[in-house]
Amino acid sequence: MKAPLAIHLASAALALAATAFAAMPSAVAADTPDPVADAKAFRNYFVTKFPNVPLDDFANGPYSLNEDMRRQWEEKEQFPPYEFSLEMGKEMFAKPFKNGKSYGDCFPNQGIGIRQNYPYFDPGEGKVITLELALNRCRGANGEPPLSYVEDEMAALTAYMAFTSRGKPFDIKIPDDPRALEAYQNGKRYFYTRRGQLNFSCATCHVQNPGERMRAEILAPALGILNAMPIYRSEWGGMGTISRRMITCNSQIRGVPLEPQADEYRDLEYYLSYVSNGLPIAGPGARP
Amino acid sequence: MSMTRPNTRIVLLAFALTTIGSTSAMAASTETDFKAAYAAAEAANNEAGRLRNQWTVTAEALADAKKAAEKGDFDHAMASARDAEALAKASIFQATSEKEAWKNLEIR
Numbered sequence: 001m002k003a004p005l006a007i008h009l010a011s012a013a014l015a016l017a018a019t020a021f022a023a024m025p026s027a028v029a030a031d032t033p034d035p036v037a038d039a040k041a042f043r044n045y046f047v048t049k050f051p052n053v054p055l056d057d058f059a060n061g062p063y064s065l066n067e068d069m070r071r072q073w074e075e076k077e078q079f080p081p082y083e084f085s086l087e088m089g090k091e092m093f094a095k096p097f098k099n100g101k102s103y104g105d106c107f108p109n110q111g112i113g114i115r116q117n118y119p120y121f122d123p124g125e126g127k128v129i130t131l132e133l134a135l136n137r138c139r140g141a142n143g144e145p146p147l148s149y150v151e152d153e154m155a156a157l158t159a160y161m162a163f164t165s166r167g168k169p170f171d172i173k174i175p176d177d178p179r180a181l182e183a184y185q186n187g188k189r190y191f192y193t194r195r196g197q198l199n200f201s202c203a204t205c206h207v208q209n210p211g212e213r214m215r216a217e218i219l220a221p222a223l224g225i226l227n228a229m230p231i232y233r234s235e236w237g238g239m240g241t242i243s244r245r246m247i248t249c250n251s252q253i254r255g256v257p258l259e260p261q262a263d264e265y266r267d268l269e270y271y272l273s274y275v276s277n278g279l280p281i282a283g284p285g286a287r288p
Numbered sequence: 289m290s291m292t293r294p295n296t297r298i299v300l301l302a303f304a305l306t307t308i309g310s311t312s313a314m315a316a317s318t319e320t321d322f323k324a325a326y327a328a329a330e331a332a333n334n335e336a337g338r339l340r341n342q343w344t345v346t347a348e349a350l351a352d353a354k355k356a357a358e359k360g361d362f363d364h365a366m367a368s369a370r371d372a373e374a375l376a377k378a379s380i381f382q383a384t385s386e387k388e389a390w391k392n393l394e395i396r
Binding site: 037038041042045188189192193194195196197199201203204207208251254255256258264 | 337340341342343344345347375378379382383386389390391393394395396
């Protein structure tokens with residue numbers, strides 16, 4: 001895009017935003033975070049907006065909102081495109097490191113059926129630990145180099161771990177620790193904050209417009225949006241991690257993405273997973 | 289005609305000298321201006337970075353400015369640097385206003 005046009009677009013978007021805010025009720029949410037009330041309101045919003053969608057089905061993203069897409073997806077699931085990645089992840093997960101230990105040794109229950117508990121807040125570190133981060137830390141602790149957060153190997157590992165957790169409801173805890181509450185609140189702020197030249201927030205697409213088309217895509221609802229991660233995307237021609245998804249979202253709205261596993265992304269994952277508590281893990285998933 | 293030829297030569301020479309003179313004067317001046325404009329744009333973009341809210345189009349405009357300057361096209365370089373600064377300032381405005389405005393979108 002030529003820069004002058006870009007500036008006009010930026011100005012127009014910001015002016016539009018200012019107008020939109022002016023029309024909105026002046027009351028804003030209380031500054032004291034209340035995750036329980038947030039999660040309830042979040043769920044109610046989507047259930048009310050889409051009264052015919054069973055609650056658990058929100059984990060299936062756009063397929064819960066569009067009949068045609070759902071039929072295609074169900075047929076595709078007979079030979080799912082993530083199958084190779086799943087196999088690769090299973091092999092990687094079982095293969096011992098050079099020191100003889102393996103991924104299973106780093107996780108509760110040997111890493112099987114635990115996806116629903118990630119991310120979690122680590123009181124020792126005072127930060128959110130995602131599954132992708134925990135996997136790389138496991139590698140580091142065993143003398144292995146880290147994997148890229150946005151490439152196939154990480155996606156394969158998390159695909160396998162999600163697969164062993166399918167059907168288990170998200171169970172994200174916010175411990176009684178002001179730092180955990182702050183991380184949650186930071187994630188929420190990130191989710192609703194407009195950014196990029198297009199002046200979009202995550203909520204612009206996934207709260208205000210789920211089920212609508214954005215070019216050829218049907219936008220997924222924010223409720224349950226991480227339950228099917230990682231996903232095979234036909235658009236990418238491969239698997240994508242949560243990190244990749246967040247980075248891509250930022251780029252699509254012409255914002256410079258943060259580094260993978262930046263605090264903001266970790267907190268965002270914490271917030272989005274928490275408000276989807278109770279919905280089943282459905283990963284790995286496949287999306288157009 | 290004999291008077292005309294020298295005059296024409298003088299005029300042509302004067303034109304040529306003026307053109308060369310003005311071009312080199314403009315290049316020097318524009319390069320200085322470009323450097324100042326680029327520095328201002330870069331500073332604004334760094335501030336947007338501090339706010340964790342840089343835009344891809346700002347980086348593109350900065351890169352375009354640099355490329356044009358390297359080719360000696362300071363008019364183009366100057367225009368791109370100014371665009372970059374405007375974009376960076378818009379991203380700073382966005383980040384600043386969103387510190388409170390995000391609450392208006394919240395589900396509650």
